[in-house]
Amino acid sequence: MRIAFYGSSLLSAYWNGAATYYRGILSALAAHGHDVAFYEPDAFDRQQNRDIDPPEWARVVVYDATPSALAAVIEEAARADVVVKASGVGVFDTELLAVWDHAPDHALRIFWDVDAPATLAELAADPGHPLRRRLPSLDHVLTYGGGPPVVSQYEAMGARSCIPIYNGLDPATHHPAVADARFAVDLGFLANRLPDREARVDEFFLRPAALLPERRFGIGGSGWHDKAMPANVTRVGHVGTADHNAFNCSALAVLNVAREDMAALGFSPATRVFEAAGAGACLISDAWEGIDQFLAPYTEILVARDGQDVADHLAALTPERARAIGDAARARVLRDHCYSDRAVTVDALFREGLAIKRARAA
CATH class of the missing domain: 3.40.50.2000 (Glycogen Phosphorylase B;)
Structure with a gap:
């Protein structure tokens, strides 16, 4: 054909x-x-x-x-x-x-x-x-x-x-990788800067960074160079797909933030949800309808209603629990979402x- x-x-x-x-x-x-x-x-x-x-x-x-x-x-x-x-x-x-x-x-x-x-x-x-x-x-x-x-x-x-x-998930492309010091933070976020995502990034990423000044945050993607951010946020610029696995495997947790219209509709997991899960990352995601159709909240993914929830999840997260959630997410996407x-x-x-x-x- x-x-x-x-x-x-x-x-x-x-x-x-x-x-x-x-x-x-x-x-x-x-x-x-x-x-x-x-x-x-x-x-x-x-x-x-x-x-x-x-x-x-x-x-x-x-x-x-x-x-x-x-x-x-x-x-x-x-x-x-x-x-x-x-x-x-x-x-x-x-x-x-x-x-x-x-x-x-x-x-x-x-x-x-x-x-x-x-x-x-x-x-x-x-x-x-x-x-x-x-x-x-x-x-x-x-x-x-x-x-x-x-x-x-x-x-x-x-x-x-x-x-x-x-x-x-394409498991041949996105999988566990060796951690990279460039991306070694407590919470990593990877997305290009878009008008209909920015207010949600302010809430779900920058607000937790301000609430947890002792923790390290990293943001990758294009367009963030002139965005005002707390001092504990590192900008890493455009991250090519060859580095996505390292990005996802170097942070204690990885954040997913849906664009405003996709969050409103629900049932719209981004590609990066499956890429991060395939790498065994511990995911924290903003809440949207249908998320439990793809990953089980609190065992395969952490779900946040707002920036305070993100900060609370991160403050309570240990490396052992992060690893358990990441392993469970990887097993789930390999089984159901390739x-x-x-x-x-x-x-x-x-x-x-x-x-x-x-x-x-x-």
């Missing part, structure tokens, strides 16, 4: 939180025998900040952010059995909707939403939005989170089918859908 996937970037996680999700899902699909082609624009300095070389399991086509280069990659959809347009490519997002027009009659047409809260807000504000008009003609909308609230909203807007394909498991669902969906369309055509 030939899969043509149009997304932000497979090769670079620079200002591109979906990269590890794409890698996990698509490498696992390739293991089912599928031929994967990934089309990404040369934009936002991502090609100058690659985390990986082109992988063996996918043909990666990097195209110039120009109309002529866009037209050339859109034409390649004509050779695919499954044509996927992801959300948040960043350039030519509206123009890329045309990939579905170039797909063969038998092909599945998929919109894969890696930021459902933002997409749904945009569609709700504009009933004439080009993507919203196309939803009834698509075979499936797949999302990387959101659960029942996202499914119901997409179906209300005309989608035939909306299925969450959650983030997961990308290989997610790919089984997607593979069956694609095979069944193609069989139905081919039977109808015959």
Whole structure:
């Protein structure tokens, strides 16, 4: 089966939180025998900040952010059995909707939403939005989170089918590693600075740092260089994916803070939840609906309602308990939340859908 996937970037996680999700899902699909082609624009300095070389399991086509280069990659959809347009490519997002027009009659047409809260807000504000008009003609909308609230909203807007394909773990990529002195803190937090996350970072990360001036805090990710922070917070800047395991294994605990819209919807575990759990890190997460569907509170993950809860968890945490929680989380994600498991669902969906369309055509 030939899969043509149009997304932000497979090769670079620079200002591109979906990269590890794409890698996990698509490498696992390739293991089912599928031929994967990934089309990404040369934009936002991502090609100058690659985390990986082109992988063996996918043909990666990097195209110039120009109309002529866009037209050339859109034409390649004509050779695919499954044509996927992801959300948040960043350039030519509206123009890329045309990939579905170039797909063969038998092909599945998929919109894969890696930021459902933002997409749904945009569609709700504009009933004439080009993507919203196309939803009834698509075979499936797949999302990387959101659960029942996202499914119901997409179906209300005309989608035939909306299925969450959650983030997961690739154990070959994220696993326990040797601690690194650069990241040796009591609480580590890794995320890029975004407007709809900043107030929650103030509450769940910076407030605990102010409450516990004797403890060490570390923040990684892009955009934090000019943010005012307590003296016990160390900024480590952009952390490439090659260093994620060391980051997760060097702190007593690792913090997860959902963006505001994702926390409101619930059922949206970030990629870093599974990456940290796969490394055996002790996770402290802000509270959101559905968290117990993925990890058991207080035995596999510590859940905080606010910054005071984070400070209380950290103050009471011993290395022994942190290790026990991290070990339990790792065992759980290895058992229930690997990308290989997610790919089984997607593979069956694609095979069944193609069989139905081919039977109808015959």
